[in-house]
Amino acid sequence: LKFAVLAGDYIGPEVMRSALRVLEKVAAQDGLTLDYAEHAVGGSAIDAHGSALPASTLAACEAADAILFGSVGGPKWETLPPKEQPERAALLPLRKHFTLFANIRPGLLYPELREASPLKNERIPDGIDIVCIRELTGGIYFGSPKRTTALEGGADVEAIDTMVYRKSEIERIAAVAITAARSRKKRLCSVDKANVLETSVLWRKTVSDYVAAHAPDITLSHMYVDNAAMQLAREPNQFDVFVTENMFGDILSDEMAVICGSLGMLSSASLGARQNSLGNPFGLYEPAGGSAPDLAGQGLANPCAQILSAALMLRYSFGLEASAARIERAVRHVVTCGTRTGDIAFGGPAVSTEEMTEAILATLG
Amino acid sequence: LKFAVLAGDYIGPEVMRSALRVLEKVAAQDGLTLDYAEHAVGGSAIDAHGSALPASTLAACEAADAILFGSVGGPKWETLPPKEQPERAALLPLRKHFTLFANIRPGLLYPELREASPLKNERIPDGIDIVCIRELTGGIYFGSPKRTTALEGGADVEAIDTMVYRKSEIERIAAVAITAARSRKKRLCSVDKANVLETSVLWRKTVSDYVAAHAPDITLSHMYVDNAAMQLAREPNQFDVFVTENMFGDILSDEMAVICGSLGMLSSASLGARQNSLGNPFGLYEPAGGSAPDLAGQGLANPCAQILSAALMLRYSFGLEASAARIERAVRHVVTCGTRTGDIAFGGPAVSTEEMTEAILATLG
Ligand SMILES: CC(C)[C@H](C(=O)O)[C@@H](O)C(=O)O
Ligand SMILES: CC(C)[C@H](C(=O)O)[C@@H](O)C(=O)O
Numbered sequence: 199l200k201f202a203v204l205a206g207d208y209i210g211p212e213v214m215r216s217a218l219r220v221l222e223k224v225a226a227q228d229g230l231t232l233d234y235a236e237h238a239v240g241g242s243a244i245d246a247h248g249s250a251l252p253a254s255t256l257a258a259c260e261a262a263d264a265i266l267f268g269s270v271g272g273p274k275w276e277t278l279p280p281k282e283q284p285e286r287a288a289l290l291p292l293r294k295h296f297t298l299f300a301n302i303r304p305g306l307l308y309p310e311l312r313e314a315s316p317l318k319n320e321r322i323p324d325g326i327d328i329v330c331i332r333e334l335t336g337g338i339y340f341g342s343p344k345r346t347t348a349l350e351g352g353a354d355v356e357a358i359d360t361m362v363y364r365k366s367e368i369e370r371i372a373a374v375a376i377t378a379a380r381s382r383k384k385r386l387c388s389v390d391k392a393n394v395l396e397t398s399v400l401w402r403k404t405v406s407d408y409v410a411a412h413a414p415d416i417t418l419s420h421m422y423v424d425n426a427a428m429q430l431a432r433e434p435n436q437f438d439v440f441v442t443e444n445m446f447g448d449i450l451s452d453e454m455a456v457i458c459g460s461l462g463m464l465s466s467a468s469l470g471a472r473q474n475s476l477g478n479p480f481g482l483y484e485p486a487g488g489s490a491p492d493l494a495g496q497g498l499a500n501p502c503a504q505i506l507s508a509a510l511m512l513r514y515s516f517g518l519e520a521s522a523a524r525i526e527r528a529v530r531h532v533v534t535c536g537t538r539t540g541d542i543a544f545g546g547p548a549v550s551t552e553e554m555t556e557a558i559l560a561t562l563g
Numbered sequence: 564l565k566f567a568v569l570a571g572d573y574i575g576p577e578v579m580r581s582a583l584r585v586l587e588k589v590a591a592q593d594g595l596t597l598d599y600a601e602h603a604v605g606g607s608a609i610d611a612h613g614s615a616l617p618a619s620t621l622a623a624c625e626a627a628d629a630i631l632f633g634s635v636g637g638p639k640w641e642t643l644p645p646k647e648q649p650e651r652a653a654l655l656p657l658r659k660h661f662t663l664f665a666n667i668r669p670g671l672l673y674p675e676l677r678e679a680s681p682l683k684n685e686r687i688p689d690g691i692d693i694v695c696i697r698e699l700t701g702g703i704y705f706g707s708p709k710r711t712t713a714l715e716g717g718a719d720v721e722a723i724d725t726m727v728y729r730k731s732e733i734e735r736i737a738a739v740a741i742t743a744a745r746s747r748k749k750r751l752c753s754v755d756k757a758n759v760l761e762t763s764v765l766w767r768k769t770v771s772d773y774v775a776a777h778a779p780d781i782t783l784s785h786m787y788v789d790n791a792a793m794q795l796a797r798e799p800n801q802f803d804v805f806v807t808e809n810m811f812g813d814i815l816s817d818e819m820a821v822i823c824g825s826l827g828m829l830s831s832a833s834l835g836a837r838q839n840s841l842g843n844p845f846g847l848y849e850p851a852g853g854s855a856p857d858l859a860g861q862g863l864a865n866p867c868a869q870i871l872s873a874a875l876m877l878r879y880s881f882g883l884e885a886s887a888a889r890i891e892r893a894v895r896h897v898v899t900c901g902t903r904t905g906d907i908a909f910g911g912p913a914v915s916t917e918e919m920t921e922a923i924l925a926t927l928g
Contacts, residue, residue, distance in 0.1 A: 280757035280764065280767070315683075316683060317683065318682065318683050318684075319683075321681055346764070346765055354729050354731050355729065355730040355765060356727060356729045357762040357764065357766075358725060359703075360723060361723065361724040361725070362721060363721070364722075392645040393648060394646075394651065395703065395709075396711050396724050398645075399646070400711055400720060424816075427814045427817050428821040431681055431822055432821050445756075445810075448756075448788070450792070452789040452792050453793060453818065455793065456794075
């Protein structure tokens with residue numbers, strides 16, 4: 199299994215170590231060989247190489263079948279202009295370069311961890327189990343024109359961003375959403391703003407037509423994005439899988455994440471249009487949370503999000519469903535049995551990153 | 564006080580009646596004369612006049628100093644194309660026609676109503692008290708080009724929306740936000756996506772410069788919109804006043820509304836660039852919630868949002884701060900003392916729209 203490891207800043211390398219140990223163990227058990235190396239990315243890459251995504255890192259990713267990503271950024275680089283900050287300067291070029299158009303984020307909260315959610319327990323008696331599919335290479339992130347100009351006379355200034363979607367871009371993300379819904383309750387909610395946006399009118403029609411033509415077994419509904427922001431906070435489990443465009447997905451997936459309690463538990467997959475050498479989608483796998491500068495260096499970070507991201511890598515880019523599911527079950531077992539890092543301990547005894555990792559390794563057998 | 568009454572559909576006219584009774588009472592007490600008439604809007608206007616915003620209604624609004632708006636839309640018109648649906652077809656032209664650029668939405672949850680919020684009680688021990696200021700006539704709602712075209716060869720289709728902001732548009736909403744923050748804790752958070760959008764880079768710079776030049780007494784911070792969606796659900800009271808562009812405000816203000824519990828309690832003001840005949844801002848005042856078709860005709864809707872919207876009209880368009888504050892105190896008194904419609908009764912005894920209104924009138928003295 200050939201993948202590039204981009205651990206990044208602060209807790210990034212700490213939790214990455216845990217994920218690699220878990221992968222090593224599963225590989226040994228399942229007779230797989232790991233072939234990976236670490237490459238600089240993010241703020242530490244800015245410091246060492248003058249770029250958040252050095253050419254050597256990009257080349258290493260090119261040569262791999264998947265990218266296991268940690269997290270980047272932190273106070274040290276917050277004084278940089280917003281567009282040069284490590285997260286933005288590393289992730290956006292990676293997404294564009296590899297056409298990572300399908301961001302899959304499980305919104306999973308085990309019932310035992312309900313206390314971690316800001317929502318009242320009775321709203322989520324069985325925890326939360328939904329999936330957000332976000333289009334990741336289109337829309338207002340990459341459309342042009344995108345510029346700022348002084349207006350005639352020079353007194354005023356005008357800035358412009360362009361949101362663009364093609365039918366073909368919408369169809370390929372709809373296909374991913376259908377696959378996700380098929381593996382679950384077969385309910386898909388497409389989120390847009392078709393009462394205001396032309397791109398959303400095209401989005402709604404394309405998703406409707408595509409589901410009608412290719413997935414009559416899926417129950418499709420549509421919801422405006424403002425309403426979706428309400429419904430997520432009100433009753434998240436009314437969703438099964440929801441799919442939306444890039445910017446809406448940025449906002450809603452983060453709202454979903456916070457509602458699911460700890461960012462330390464949430465993984466994500468960003469699948470590319472291109473197939474890797476195994477005929478599976480090339481992909482980038484990363485925790486939903488950030489580099490947590492306040493926690494770094496203490497060995498206290500929750501490694502689960504990174505470990506679960508590695509499981510997603512096995513599932514999607516290496517086609518190893520059984521190995522992926524085994525990791526997911528091990529994490530769930532350990533956490534629900536009460537081995538918890540501080541972010542999910544609710545004042546009870548908290549373990550270290552190392553202890554959490556050991557517990558998961560032990561559960562794997 | 565000359566205002567146009569646009570009650571709209573379903574519960575719109577029911578709660579409007581309550582608001583008008585409250586206004587009549589306050590007018591009698593304060594020696595004011597009300598001068599208003601009702602005009603068709605929304606779905607019922609589509610049915611009666613073939614337009615969600617008939618020319619006669621628009622003319623009546625033109626001749627008034629403010630608009631008291633109910634709510635529009637419902638299942639009957641949901642089969643219309645998204646852009647012809649009553650809410651969209653009535654509100655967007657009104658906003659544009661009167662340049663209602665400043666949408667002010669109080670996010671207020673009395674501590675006694677904490678049960679109504681989806682958030683755990685301990686997250687909001689004192690309820691919620693924040694304000695969202697949304698830019699309402701710019702951005703991606705109105706920018707051009709906004710079109711869908713078949714691409715060469717005819718196999719694919721492309722849709723485009725344009726997000727545009729001018730410095731001058733950002734300055735005028737910053738001024739409104741500063742005024743709001745000054746009347747409160749003097750903390751202003753500007754929400755944008757400056758790591759991705761040109762319009763947000765201009766937004767951030769303009770707000771920063773404007774606050775530095777005109778309001779050194781205000782503590783300004785900046786937050787990315789995805790993070791704001793998280794922070795609102797995590798700990799809403801970390802905000803005092805937040806200000807954001809049109810589309811982000813659409814999403815965040817609705818998220819804020821649901822976190823504040825009942826839509827039946829939330830009011831809003833949309834202030835125009837133009838002064839009315841009294842030298843105050845022309846404005847449109849409406850509840851944050853919708854027309855609630857399921858509740859309509861039963862006399863059970865919560866009239867508070869409409870009554871509080873009428874109070875905002877007195878404050879902003881008529882300069883009657885004392886009268887506005889008296890209404891707000893009366894509503895708060897009645898609700899916190901336990902007179903509650905079904906939406907905020909938590910299974911306890913619920914009163915009718917009429918009884919709620921009577922209680923507020925009685926409290927007004
Ligand atoms: C860093 C930023 C550009 C990025 C985005 O907006 O997509 C991040 O918020 C995310 O969601 O991965
Ligand atoms: C009806 C719709 C166009 C409108 C908007 O998006 O602004 C509504 O959602 C609102 O927030 O008032």
